[in-house]
Amino acid sequence: MKKSAALPFSESALQAQLCNYLDLSIKPGLHWSSIENGGKRHLLTAVRLKKQGVKAGTPDMFFMLPEGRIAWLELKIKGGALSPPQQVFRDTARRLGHHWAVARTLDEAIDYLTPLGVLKARTV
Secondary structure (H helix, E strand, C coil): CCCCCCCCCHHHHHHHHHHHHHHEEEECCCCEEEEECCCCCCCCCCCHHHHCCCCCCCEEEEEHHHCCEEEEEECCCCCCCHHHHHHHHHHHHCCCCCEEEEEEEEHHHHHHCCCCCCCCCCCC
């Protein structure tokens, strides 16, 4: 599959690009999911989610890898910066030995996931 050169106009668009790519390219037997942690919400919804354990700073996506490993991926578009809770999560994940990265393009996400063994081998 050819990598995309177009820059997404929003983090949601970048995440959708990556999800489409993963649907075609993830290695069988692995699991990934996105975590809906951001965005504007009704106040009552925000209160309910906080009571249910939703934590600020949790990355956009996670990948379950062999041998109990997990990889986290935060998606940002050009110019987007990590919030203080995202920086704390990054530091905690790294201190605990988790894989963690931020990607600003589909290519950056692919470059992060490839050496972790998340993606099928590409055929020419």
